[in-house]
Amino acid sequence: MIRILKNLKPYKWLVLSVFACVFIESMANLYLPTLMSDIVDKGVVVGNKPYIWKMGGLMLFISAIGALASIAASYFSSGAAMGFGRDLRRKVFVHVLDFSLQEFDQVGTASLITRTTNDITQLQQVVIMLFRMVASAPIMFIGGLIMALSKDAKLSLILVATMPILAGSVLLIMSKAIPLFRTVQKRLDRLNLVLRENLTGVRVIRAFNREKHEQARLQNANKDLTDVSIKVNKVMAFMMPIMMLVMNLTVVAVVWIGGIRIDHGAMQIGDLMAYVQYIMQIMFALIMASMMFIMIPRASVSAHRINEVLDMKPVVFSEGNETADRKRGTLEFEHVTFRYPGAEEPALSDISFKAHPGEVTAIIGGTGSGKTTLVNLILRFFDATSGTIRINGVDIRKCTLEDVRSRIGYVPQKSLLFSGTISDNLRFGKEDATQAEIEHAARIAQADDFIKQMKDGYESIISQGGTNLSGGQKQRLSIARALVRKPDIYIFDDCFSALDYKTDRDLRAALKEETKQATVIVVAQRVSTVMDADRIIVLDQGKIAGIGTHRELLATNAVYQEIVASQFREDEIA
Template sequence: MIKLSKGRMSAWIVALSVLFMIIQVYTMLRLPDLTSDLINNGVARGNITYIYHTGAWMAFYSLLSVLFGVANTYTSSVASQKLGMRLRRDIYDKVMGYSNEEFDKIGTSSLITRTSNDVVQIQNVVMMFLRLMIMSPIMLIAASVLAYGKSARLTEIFLVAIPVLILIIGVAMYYAVPLFKAMQKKTDRINLVFREGLTGVRVIRAFGRDQFEQDRFKEANQDFTQNAVKVFSIMSVIFPLVTLVMSGTNVGITWFGGHLIADQAMQVGDLVAFMTYAMQVLLSFMMLAMIFVMVPRAQASADRINELLQAQSTIKDPAASASASQTASLVFKNVGFKYTGAEDPALSGVTFSAKSGQTVAIIGGTGSGKSTLINLIPRFYDVTTGSIQVNSQNISDYKQENLRDLIALTPQKAILFTGTIRENLKYGNPQATDMELWHALDVAQASDFVKELVDGLDAHVEQGGDNFSGGQKQRLAIARALVKKAAIYIFDDSFSALDFKTDAKLRAALKTDPEIQKAVVVIVAQRISTVVDADTILVLEDGRMTGAGTHAELKKSNQAYQEIIDSQIRKGDQ
């Protein structure tokens, strides 16, 4: 946690918080001594003036204690909340730089938990640290010294009370700490199941698996709940036991103190002050112990966050980015790729090239490696063997930001962001004019339905674009890619939700668009009709390129391509 706090907490705010806390402790420790003086020198002697005078000082110190307590709470809140804000910012920035491999390894649900729940745990402990962790030992030591000053003999009671408290809290920590650590992983599990249930709700309903998913969530929820019940049951036992010890200590102090007063070895006021100091000692010890119970859970959270911040992306940027050629080009040279932990490569021996104005289409069965090939171009993953060149430069010689500036990608799943159509279209080109936006919509065959909307380009887009149909979302995603001026346009099976007529119009519009004619177009598709006009069609089978050529050439010579044609003809797809 100390490592996470460095550079993310303001030193002067922490210093102010500690200063306010020290003043608060001082004022709190002055009150029992003043109470003692008031009883011994005021009440016992009937000195009303002294009572008023001492009472005024007690009121003054009480007011100071409240004021500096509020100031300490405020400054410690500012310090802890700003730490949380900066941690979330740094985690988000770090995660945005991850390659797909890191996302696959950690998982989205765990990333969400670490950014939210784990950060909150650290914030809480930092708040407790600035409020109590420093205050408790100071109060414990100072109150013990002052209590000893009032009566050395009565402090012997602490030799019994404190070991009993240590035993109670030690046993509780032994059983509670592992359960606290386990809660974070169980929170991950709940988030995973809940997120899958929300994102896949349509599939769940379509297959009638509502009860199965409810049982799955119930199991994860019960597991978390049982763990939480255990740990908080253990913690709940501590308070009545500690209260019992404190009450017993009070009884002991009153009993032995009464005998000391009877023997005139102690004054009544000193006994009252001693009892107050004793409570401060025991409460400080208890607060300190409670903090140490919470620290392991926060430390587990800190370890999980450190894991994110220290993780190094498998994709490294060069010191300086290469200068791209003005002419668009894409070259694959004997490219192979293997996912981490997989036995067989997802791609092997893929070789092809394309120049500006050319369209490369990729077709093949499910699991043939089409999307994997597409993900290698913007370096979402690094190739295992071979090399890829974009605009006459190896993609590993570009900085990722510069490489991706040359590429416009329409992913397999059309993703729209909350906002307006205009904001979504300008995502890759914030300087785009309305004329350019409408041109992109025209090419993507989306202008008709956008014009029908009341607000046009300013029409609201819900989360994930759920207020549009699948085909409309795809066309808007295609238009967003077209708005970006790129050297390579990639369409990863992004025509799948379009009818044949719209598909044909869109492809014809792409061929005649001046900007597209300057670029390389890569299309991944399942339908023959989508790829039939491509300059080069790559046929993938089990990660291998089994054919490359035009539609006419492959139709005559490639068996896999012929099988795809036959299957689609039989289905009336051509």
């Protein structure tokens, strides 16, 4: 929690202003009972009306100062807390952007969303309370105690009996509540996960008539969160009644014993009235402290979860600052092996090959053969367990992540577009691309025709996830986005599957001319996609089963022959 609060450093002057305002407010509140005591003893009892008016006016003035200080404290504390939350969200988001896929898998996307929103909101609320109460509660407690002792020290022995009861009750309740707060946040993660899956997978859910099943999943997750929330609130519900009971019994005891002391002439009426006010202030200071005890445990859980993300060091990070510009467009794998964390067997074993500019290198294999893993290693979503990957002759681990990825034009298997215009999406990899460049890339990708048929052309709006486009249109825009970048290496990860035969043929012909200065990596499952490649790498269970042209592999490689036989008739193979 203390580590998180260090993010308040940029707002130190606001924080100091809050404490100054709270101090003024507290001192004003402590002075008012003494003024009231003087009015009763020196004005009301003796009938001195001018004194009553004089001290009454002073009370109004002190009250106004306290009110203004309270308003200023609220203003300053809100500004600091909101700025703190904004900065912390940005810090978490920027840190998460550096995560490899391994960290995302470890924490979970739903949990990261919860930590960036709900957990930081919890901290913001606590920060506001801390500003007001950390300064106010001690001042009111200590100041009230001093003022009460100055009025009647013997009467203060009542506090000696009641305060241990109060403190013990709070500690007992919090010992039960803190573990429950941790469970609340975990259940909230689970609810967010289920809700996110339902929203992103709504088409699949409806297609398979699984609405009732998913409703039941959401209800179960919601019920789990509700149950633990009710449980923690039941525990916390005991706190306020206990505190109010102890406070009221203390006041009754003070009035009873104070009345006896007034009857014996050991105390004045005004002093008793002021004493009751100070007792109330002391008890309210304890109540404020207990409110902090309600919020701090949950906030400490949130702080721990945020620190957990900030402390997480990406497995993939820049080890050097070399620039991959020695041999433009070359890609080399040298005895590369990769094993996913916790996996018994490696996903890729001893992969070695070279790809050069002007060549098309195709990677083919069955499901689970390691094609996507190989692409992830090129993009440094993961780092190889052993072996070396070189781009342009430089080990990618000696380059910055930005430099490596800036030299790659990646078209993913699942086309992903962002909300905004078509132009915005095509400029995603090159923000300064001209209109002529994006139109040229769209023509190569066979997307220009359908874009111009849209109402606003290149300024047409794409909805979230590209849901207002067909699968083939999204694939062509994804290809155009990579072409705009003009990278050294193109990676087409099984991204031609939604295209019809004519569009596929025209696109390949246009791509061949456009990418002749770059290295092209094509990942596919269909033989028709890779037949014309200069080099075909056949993967089988994470190992290279063969490298060669279509004709060479068809004549000598059993794994490739099996793939071809599963997709073509005998007369077509011949």
